[in-house]
Amino acid sequence: MGPGDLTNAEWERLQPLLPEGGRRGRRWNDHRTTINGVLYRARTGLPWRDLPERFGSWITVYKRHRRWSADGTWQMLLTAIQAGQNAEGRVDWDIAVDSTTVRAHQHAAGASHTTPAASHIEEAKGGRCRDKPGRSGAGRAGGPAGGGGQTGECLGRSRGGFTTKIHLSADGRCRMLSLVLTPGQHGDSPQFRRVLGTIRVPRLGPGRPRTRPDSLTADKAYSSRANRVYLRRRKIRHTIPEPRDQRANRRRRGSAGGRPTGFDAERYKARNVVERAINRLKNFRAVATRYDKRAYIFLGTVTLAALVIWLRT
Template identity: 50%
Template sequence: MRRHELSDAEWELLAALIPSACRGRPRAEDRRVINGMVYKIRTGVSWRDLPERYGSWKSIYTRFRRYAIAGVFTRALQQIQAQADAAGDIDWLVQIDSTIIRAHQHAAATGRKGGSTGRTNRNDHALGRSRGGLTTKIHLACDGRGRPLAVLMTPGQRHDGICARPLLERIRVPRAGLGRPRCRPDHVIADKAYSSRGFRAYLRKRGIGHTIPEKSDQKRHRQNRGRRGGRPTAFDSEIYRRRNTVERCFNQLRGFRGIATRYEKTAASYEAAVTPASLLLWARSI
């Protein structure tokens, strides 16, 4: 095992989740190709600069793009989540938050004139203008042990409150046996950016408990309305102390240099890079 490569235990866990070739000529060794992808994500090097020990960079890049478009990484992440859920290893006290990722100039030069078409180019490749320049925002939902359950990519200027509902709807943990995937957390913890009547009503409708602090202007507006303003929102400060779990999860993801700075040109490729990194966080904890 070399630096930035999968350990034997990690590969043993991930090998069963990688689709095998059914026909055609023999392809490159799966472990060597996956190690090349992991090396790229962990170091942030360009595809052409991958070490020769991983084989042709074109083969690795082609396999990566094929897996990204086919959703292979997403299904693999759901399978490993399903195994953890069957063992009772998932803490459904879910935290949500977002982080802004600066786009490298190679990624920022993508598709600024031609507009966006198709699934892989949605929202202009999830590139937006914010205080830091051209950026992408990663919205993350993690379990109580700091492991990613769902990820959503948007342009950097997109408000967190708008993306809260789509993010939670991306949580789909398949059952080990029969039954629908589990999509509903027991409890949600979020910061003030997610404080809105609409989001609280959505959580109540789904029967999800929540701990979200109320903004000072919302509290003042409610108090000024008197009885018509309604009751104060419930808030448990002890539960809210656990919100740092999602921050630690972001720190682990940013440990991958290919995630901490966006080098990928398309939103689909960048999301496909975040998903294997999430897979590795799960593999380390099992």
Template identity: 50%
Template sequence: MGRGEIADAAWSRTEPLLPQSDGAGRPWRDHRQVVNGVLWRLRTGAPWGDLPERYGPWQTVYRRFAQWEDGTWARLLQEVQVRDDAVGDRGVDGLGRLHGRPSASACRRRPQKGAEAGDESEDPAAVARREALGRSRGGLTAKVHLAVDGRGLPLSIVLSAGNTADCTMFPAVLDAIRIPRTGAGRPRTKPDRVVADKAYSSRRIRHLLRRRSIKATIPERRDQIANRVRRAGTGGRPPAFDKTAYRGRNVVERCFARLKQFRAVATRFDKLAARYRAGVVITALALWLRADS
């Protein structure tokens, strides 16, 4: 087994969840060989054509990676999360974001198939929005927004353009938490507590968390504190803040540090947002399998 490949114990839990051949047509190449090839490419950030021969033809590995964007990768991650049931047991979630700087090839405009001249899809700004690219202080970037559990393992993944404010993506990140239960009952869709930095300090977010009965540990920004002091008696009370619970926010930073070990996540080489997000999902799946092994 090479460095970064799936261990035997993790593969024994993953293999039954993968699509099986229906017997029609040519048999599929070994799933483990292909998945390890995908992980090698994500870890190294190398072009698909440079895939080592031990993983088989690179076209086969890439085709399987692209075909399973239909939700297969996401279902694998969800099944692994179900076994741990992390939302209820851990109870502390951190939110954060990763700036994925796209490579030069990923920034080139790619028209949709069948797009007519003059169509909105051909407009560079429309293409950038669709493919989660935005110009921020660091240049043309994409953002990966995560919610993680108390061990720093991803629970939800949302992609946005690099110039999108973090607070505007909070409802989408929270709604993406959906962990089915091992038995009967609705999926878990909310954590016990949300621990986030000042970028998520807004009245709208605090109201949303109160409405869903979720504890919030989010420090106020300086301008919010100054505004409340200036208004004196009409400024309201300061929101509750648990300093001890806030110490656990570093788990999301540690999660991003582990994600950045995969160079294809730290630097976006994929033109399409769906392909880039699939790579982040597979990387998150690898982190879960490592933690459970």
């Protein structure tokens, strides 16, 4: 076992959840060796062809990661680990929401137009990514005015350059509950409902999956009337500061502006859990810098990193 590989305890938790058969009835290559190879690449960010020989053929490791990213196996494993810890009462449902921008390497550009039919590959308008006609999957950076830019693989232009943005929610123990990808220039507030709507932790016994946190904290980027109405409708306690311009506009409108928003400064200090979760994610170099051309493969890389964080926390 090399540094960063799955420990025996971690492997014992994952092994019962893994698929048993390969394509067309063939047996899979050893799951543990292959997963360690994917994990090694996620941790170091090296090209797939440069994987050490101890992980076997690099193309086998790459194809396994690509397949499991497309069919949702990584997400299934993450959900199963979340469900197990929730059943043990080890999930802190006082959550926080934020986003982080990831610089895309030049090797992430140039994907062809065709992508597999996967529900987590979203189209550009409304926070979704889809292929657009053009030379490559990277698409155009500009797009129509107010459209937020159109890209093929969740790649866009922002102040950071050629970027992808990861929107996420984290529990009180700095572990990811949901992940959403958009092009780098997309705003945080329009993705707020999608991030919360992606939270879905099944119960091991009878009952519906848990989708509603006990409380939520977020920064002023998420302070909009629509977001607050959504949280009140779902009966989620929230602590979101009100920006100065919104406060001035509310006061200027008088009684028509509504009541002042509640704000608990002490509870707001707990928002740092999402910042710490982002730091943990970016300890994986293939997450801190995007090398994957396809959005679904990069999402699989981020999901694998989140899975390992859950296993080791």
